[in-house]
Amino acid sequence: xxxxxxxxxxxxxxxxxxxxxxxxxxxxxxxxxxxxxxxxxxxxxxxxxxxxxxxxxxxxxxxxxxxxxxxxxxxxxxxxxxxxxxxxxxxxxxxxxxxxxxxxxxxxxxxxxxxxxxxxxxxxxxxxxxxxxxxxxxxxxxxxxxxxxxxxxxxxxxxxxxxxxxxxxxxxxxxxxxxxxxxxxxxxxxxxxxxxxxxxxxxxxxxxxxxxxxxxxxxxxxxxxxxxxxxxxxxxxxxxxxxxxxxxxxxxxxxxxxxxxxxxxxxxxxxxxxxxxxxxxxxxxxxxxxxxxxxxxxxxxxxxxxxxxxxxxxxxxxxxxxxxxxxxxxxxxxxxxxxxxxxxxxxxxxxxxxxxxxxxxxxxxxxxxxxxxxxxxxxxxxxxxxxxxxxxxxxxxxxxxxxxxxxxxxxxxxxxxxxxxxxxxxxxxxxxxxxxxxxxxxxxxxxxxxxxxxxxxxxxxxxxxxxxxxxxxxxxxxxxxxxxxxxxxxxxxxxxxxxxxxxxxxxxxxxxxxxxxxxxxxxxxxxxxxxxxxxxxxxxxxxxxxxxxxxxxxxxxxxxxxxxxxxxxxxxxxxxxxxxxxxxxxxxxxxxxxxxxxxxxxxxxxxxxxxxxxxxxxxxxxxxxxxxxxxxxxxxxxxxxxxxxxxxxxxxxxxxxxxxxxxxxxxxxxxxxxxxxxxxxxxxxxxxxxxxxxxxxxxxxxxxxxxxxxxxxxxxxxxxxxxxxxxxxxxxxxxxxxxxxxxxxxxxxxxxxxxxxxxxxxxxxxxxxxxxxxx
Numbered sequence: 001x002x003x004x005x006x007x008x009x010x011x012x013x014x015x016x017x018x019x020x021x022x023x024x025x026x027x028x029x030x031x032x033x034x035x036x037x038x039x040x041x042x043x044x045x046x047x048x049x050x051x052x053x054x055x056x057x058x059x060x061x062x063x064x065x066x067x068x069x070x071x072x073x074x075x076x077x078x079x080x081x082x083x084x085x086x087x088x089x090x091x092x093x094x095x096x097x098x099x100x101x102x103x104x105x106x107x108x109x110x111x112x113x114x115x116x117x118x119x120x121x122x123x124x125x126x127x128x129x130x131x132x133x134x135x136x137x138x139x140x141x142x143x144x145x146x147x148x149x150x151x152x153x154x155x156x157x158x159x160x161x162x163x164x165x166x167x168x169x170x171x172x173x174x175x176x177x178x179x180x181x182x183x184x185x186x187x188x189x190x191x192x193x194x195x196x197x198x199x200x201x202x203x204x205x206x207x208x209x210x211x212x213x214x215x216x217x218x219x220x221x222x223x224x225x226x227x228x229x230x231x232x233x234x235x236x237x238x239x240x241x242x243x244x245x246x247x248x249x250x251x252x253x254x255x256x257x258x259x260x261x262x263x264x265x266x267x268x269x270x271x272x273x274x275x276x277x278x279x280x281x282x283x284x285x286x287x288x289x290x291x292x293x294x295x296x297x298x299x300x301x302x303x304x305x306x307x308x309x310x311x312x313x314x315x316x317x318x319x320x321x322x323x324x325x326x327x328x329x330x331x332x333x334x335x336x337x338x339x340x341x342x343x344x345x346x347x348x349x350x351x352x353x354x355x356x357x358x359x360x361x362x363x364x365x366x367x368x369x370x371x372x373x374x375x376x377x378x379x380x381x382x383x384x385x386x387x388x389x390x391x392x393x394x395x396x397x398x399x400x401x402x403x404x405x406x407x408x409x410x411x412x413x414x415x416x417x418x419x420x421x422x423x424x425x426x427x428x429x430x431x432x433x434x435x436x437x438x439x440x441x442x443x444x445x446x447x448x449x450x451x452x453x454x455x456x457x458x459x460x461x462x463x464x465x466x467x468x469x470x471x472x473x474x475x476x477x478x479x480x481x482x483x484x485x486x487x488x489x490x491x492x493x494x495x496x497x498x499x500x501x502x503x504x505x506x507x508x509x510x511x512x513x514x515x516x517x518x519x520x521x522x523x524x525x526x527x528x529x530x531x532x533x534x535x536x537x538x539x540x541x542x543x544x545x546x547x548x549x550x551x552x553x554x555x556x557x558x559x560x561x562x563x564x565x566x567x568x569x570x571x572x573x574x575x576x577x578x579x580x581x582x583x584x585x586x587x588x589x590x591x592x593x594x595x596x597x598x599x600x601x602x603x604x605x606x607x608x609x610x611x612x613x614x615x616x617x618x619x620x621x622x623x624x625x626x627x628x629x630x631x632x633x634x635x636x637x638x639x640x641x642x643x644x645x646x647x648x649x650x651x652x653x654x655x656x657x658x659x660x661x662x663x664x665x666x667x668x669x670x671x672x673x674x675x676x677x678x679x680x681x682x683x684x685x686x687x688x689x690x691x692x693x694x695x696x697x698x699x700x701x702x703x704x705x706x707x708x709x710x711x712x713x714x715x716x717x718x719x720x721x722x723x724x725x726x727x728x729x730x731x732x733x734x735x736x737x738x739x740x741x742x743x744x745x746x747x748x749x750x751x752x753x754x755x756x757x758x759x760x761x762x763x764x765x766x767x768x769x770x771x772x773x774x775x
Contacts, residue, residue, distance in 0.1 A: 406456060595767070
C-alpha cells in the first residue's frame with residue numbers, strides 16, 4: 001500500500017511539478033513515508049469536504065494522482081513544504097488509516113487515457129490555446145511561454161491548462177475521472193467559455209476598483225493641498241470638516257440609493273462653492289433635514305387586543321360603540337399587516353373621529369398610540385390655507401422648509417408613528433393653493449407610499465404611518481378626503497356620563513395640575529353641569545373645576561384657610577351666577593307662535609326656538625335668523641302645506657292675501673340650515689293662524705313634504721340628549737327614526753316619552769293645548 005495525503009484542492013496534475021503546504025500531522029507523516037521509501041511514491045486525492053480539517057476513509061475522493069515526492073523541508077514548528085511531481089491518474093481502491101504509523105495508506109490502479117481524439121482542427125493545440133486566449137492573456141504572470149514549449153501532446157496541454165487555470169475545485173476533480181481524451185477536450189471548451197466570462201467581469205471590476213482608489217488618492221491629495229493653502233491664506237477650513245462629516249453620514253445612513261446619489265451631488269456642489277454663497281446654507285439645511293428622516297427606523301409595535309381594550313377603558317368612560325369600532329379597526333389592520341409580505345405594497349387605512357368639542361377625540365388618538373406602543377405627534381390643521389404647509393416649500397424659496405407631515409415624521413424619529421391631523425374640517429383654500437388637495441396624497445392609501453414633499457424632492461413612504469383625523473362636522477370635510485377615511489362618530493355625553501367622567505377623570509386631573517383636591521358631591525357636580533356648562537363634551541366642565549381650584553388656592557394663601565366646603569348654595573361664590581336656567585325654571589306655559597325644535601350642530605345637539613307672528617299684509621312669508629338655502633326652502637314647503645290644508649284646519653282667514661307671516665329664529669348671528677325644522681315651522685305657522693298655544697315642554701324634529709309627510713332626519717341621539725339637558729321630556733320624531741332611539745343611553749330612555757309620526761296630522765293632537773284636528 002502507498003502513503004496517501006488528502007488535499008483540500010486538486011494540488012497537482014500529471015506532468016506538473018509543484019509544492020504542497022502540509023499542516024496536519026497525518027499528512028506530514030505520509031510525506032515522510034514517501035520520502036523515505038525506495039520508489040518515493042505518494043498518492044494525492046481530494047477530500048470531499050474541503051472546509052473540514054478532519055477527514056476519514058469515506059471522506060476521500062475515488063480518483064487522484066500518483067506523484068513522486070522529491071523533497072520536504074520544514075517552514076516552522078507546524079508547517080512543512082513538500083515538493084512533488086505528478087505522474088499519472090489513479091483510482092483508489094482501498095483506503096485505510098494506519099493507527100501505528102498515524103497516516104493514510106491506499107491501494108490504487110492506474111487510469112489509462114483512451115486516445116480517442118478525432119484528428120481535426122478543433123482538436124489541435126492551436127485551437128485549444130485560442131479558446132483559452134482571453135484567460136491566458138489575463139494570466140501572463142502565471143503561464144509563461146517556456147512552460148508551454150515543454151508540452152508534447154494534447155493530453156499534457158489539457159492537464160497543464162486545467163492545473164493552471166483557476167477552475168472550481170470540483171471541476172478539476174472531474175477531469176481526473178475522465179478516461180476519454182476527446183471528452184476532456186470537449187469539456188475544456190465548455191468550461192473555458194464560462195471561465196473567460198468570469199475573468200472578464202472580475203478584471204473589469206478590479207480595473208474600476210483600482211481607478212476609484214487612484215481617484216480617491218488623487219482627491220485626498222488635492223483636498224489636503226487645498227486645506228494647507230487656505231490655512232496659509234488665513235481662510236476658514238472648518239466647512240470641509242462639516243461636509244466630510246455629512247458625507248460620512250450619507251454613506252452610513254439607510255436610505256434609497258437614488259436619494260443617496262442626490263445628496264452626494266449636493267455635497268459635491270457645496271465643495272465647489274464658496275462657504276458664504278447664497279445657496280450654501282439652504283443646501284446644507286436640506287441635507288441635514290434629509291439625514292434626520294427615518295427611512296427604516298421604526299418603533300416595535302405591540303398589539304394585544306386585551307391590553308388595547310384595557311387602555312381605552314382606563315382613559316375613557318362609556319362610549320362602548322366607539323371603543324368596539326376602534327378595536328375592530330385595529331384588529332383588521334393588524335391581521336392585514338401579518339399577511340402582507342415586505343415585498344407587497346402595504347395599503348393602510350385612515351381613521352377619522354367626528355364629534356363635538358370636548359368628547360375625547362384627541363385623547364382617543366393618544367390612547368391608540370399608547371396601546372400600540374407607537375410614538376405620537378399632533379398636527380393642527382385649523383385655518384391652514386397654504387398648500388406648502390402640507391407639501392413643503394421648494395428649496396428655491398427663501399426660508400424653505402419641509403411640510404408639516406415630514407416635520408412630524410422627523411420629530412418622532414421613526415417611520416411608523418401615530419399622527420393626529422386635528423380639525424381636518426377647518427381647512428381653508430385661497431390663491432396659495434388648496435391644502436385639502438395636498439392631503440389627498442397623504443391620506444390616499446394607494447398613493448401615500450410615494451408621498452413627495454417639495455422640500456425633500458424625493459418620494460417618502462408614509463404607508464407605515466397610522467393617520468388619525470378629527471373633525472367637528474363631516475359636512476365641511478371635502479368629499480374626496482371624506483371618501484378616503486374610516487369614519488367613527490363620537491356623540492354627546494349624557495349628564496350621568498359627565499358626572500362619572502368628572503369623578504373618575506376630571507377631578508384627578510385638576511388635582512394633578514393645581515395640587516388642590518376638590519371634594520364635590522354629586523349634587524354640586526350636577527348643578528355645575530346643568531347650570532354652568534351646557535355642552536356636548538366636558539371641556540368647559542374641567543375649566544369650571546379649575547376655576548374653583550384657583551379660587552381656593554388664592555384663599556389658602558390669603559387667609560390660611562385650608563378646608564373649603566362647596567355646596568349647591570355657595571357654588572355661585574366660586575363660579576358666579578348661573579349661566580343657564582335650571583330645569584324647574586323652564587317655561588311651562590303654552591305659547592302662541594313659539595315652538596321648540598331640535599337641531600344638530602358641529603358642537604353637538606341643541607334646541608332651536610321658532611317664533612311666528614301674523615300681521616296685516618299681502619300674503620308674504622318673511623324669514624329672519626341667518627337661514628341657509630335648505631332651511632328657507634323648508635319654510636316655503638311648510639307654508640305651502642298649511643295653505644293646502646287651511647280648510648281642513650278650519651282657518652277661515654284669507655291669510656294668503658290679507659296677512660304676512662314673519663318667522664324668526666333667535667340667535668340671529670348663528671348660521672342655521674337643514675330640513676329638520678320642517679315640522680317645527682309648520683307648527684308655528686298653524687299656531688299663529690289658529691291662535692292656539694303650543695306646549696313648551698315638548699320638542700320636535702322632522703322634515704316635512706308638501707303633502708304633509710314627515711321624513712327622517714339625522715343626529716337623533718344628539719338632539720334627544722339636548723332636549724333632555726334643558727328639561728324637556730317629550731319629543732316628536734319621524735317614524736323612520738324609531739330605530740335611532742335604541743342607541744340612546746338607558747337613563748335617557750327611561751326619562752323620555754317619544755311620539756313617532758308618519759304624517760303631520762298626527763302632530764296636531766300632541767303639540768297643541770286644545771285639539772286641532774283635520775276634519
